[in-house]
Amino acid sequence: MFGWRRLWSAALLTAGLILLPGSAALADVPVPPENLLTDRGRGDISEADEDFVIKVRLAGLWEIPAGEMAQEKSDSTRIKRIGRSIADQHNELDELTRNAAEKLNIDLPDKPNKDQQGWLDEMDEADGPDFDGIYIDRLRAAHGKIFPAIATIRASTRNDTVRKLAQQANQFVMTHMTLLESSNIVDFESLPTAPPPAAAAAAATKAPAAAAVLSADESGLGGSNMPLLLAALGGGLAVGIVITRQVLVNRRPSYRRRNRYYAD
Template sequence: MSVWRRLCDAAVLSTALIMLVPDPVRAAPDVPVPPENLLLDRGTGEISDADRDLVVKVRLAGLWEIPAGEMAQRKSNSARIKRIGRNIADQHAALDELARAAAKELKIALPNKPNSDQQGWLDEMEAAQGPEFDAIYIDRLRSAHGKIFPAIATIRSSTRNDTVRRLAQQANQFVMTHMTLLESSGIVDFAALPAAPAPAAATGKAPAQVLSAAEQGANEDTLGGADMPLIAAALAGGLIAGILVTRQVVGGRGRPGYRGRRPRYYGG
């Protein structure tokens, strides 16, 4: 094996070892949206009262947010608010079709008009104009989305029914988009939003799976932090050793008395 072949092998090995070390810089920056075709929609699986309630609530959301978005086109002086209202209304029309299809599959009765609270919010908007309308519109919709968001997550993670699971997945993506649109108005009063409940006090030993995850995270931190100098030192040591051996082999040819290996001849 030639000296240069050995050097190339050492370089390839060093590169492979470096690639094994986790590098947070290589993490993908985009958050993926799960493809809808991964979820079944056959109406199979036990359906709970909470599942039915979610389907009804998705329907109710469209019954007041669609007319609210239409009002934004007439009553707001802000091009941004008009666009937000139009986008949310159009998206709720699409989500409403999904909710009605799920209700038909699962034989769930749906309302045809907003509930009393929602009608009250629409009445407030109807009586307002300009900046006052903008404030009411953004506040009422952002508050409503903040309340339904955790409810959707609970159903998505617990339902036994595949049709409800799919609807919850779709609704979750719509709600996240709508909250982002509403917040892009720049007039959301975040300080007025309900505070998250305080975390429950730790009691006793944490579940085994939690400890396992924590230990795994600690191990990953060790690999990415404390072990990094050791890995670097080992790689550097290997490269230095390779260089020294190469110098001895190459340099030996120039020393007095050095005799290169004679080629062997077979026959002839």
């Protein structure tokens, strides 16, 4: 009897763990700790690395004045708060960028490029809701463009200072995208769509079933995974039942012999 109880307890626990929703299993999204990264300026600097540092500097040169402009030209308290937060955070990111550039001997620009100045001119000519739409859409589109570039540098750079700056910039950009989207006026339909997957990526989807199970969806409970998970659970129960029966069968003779002994 004790063996059966252990079997069913283990089975219920396994089922609970397998079917546990991702939101309950993962309470907090991890934030990458910066103190685990070195920042000594060591490692080769590529042209892409240098271009990245310059672009981070350029982003602050127009987004800081744009956020300041929002305080005067927007009638929305929400837009003003978004502009204030992004401008303040870009001041912090700009300091990190200038420190990295000094360490790496990279010359930084001191004014926005032509496109960025054009966006500032657009905002300067608008007020109220018109300003809000231009401000949110221009900044959201710009962050969407630099976001994948940051990921490429973070994954490929050989220089530890650039690597740390890329990780820091990634956190700022994700925060800014979230703030901009919280305005609820982002025109997502106007944003560029992702390019179609490459042939190599398409071929990777034909990997063995085991690999497909691991990559189906984040919760691990996609439609294609559920039958496999239930089959695995059923198989585990079957094995447990067979083992438990065998243990009980093996114990019966000795139990009967002891009964006869005491009966005599």
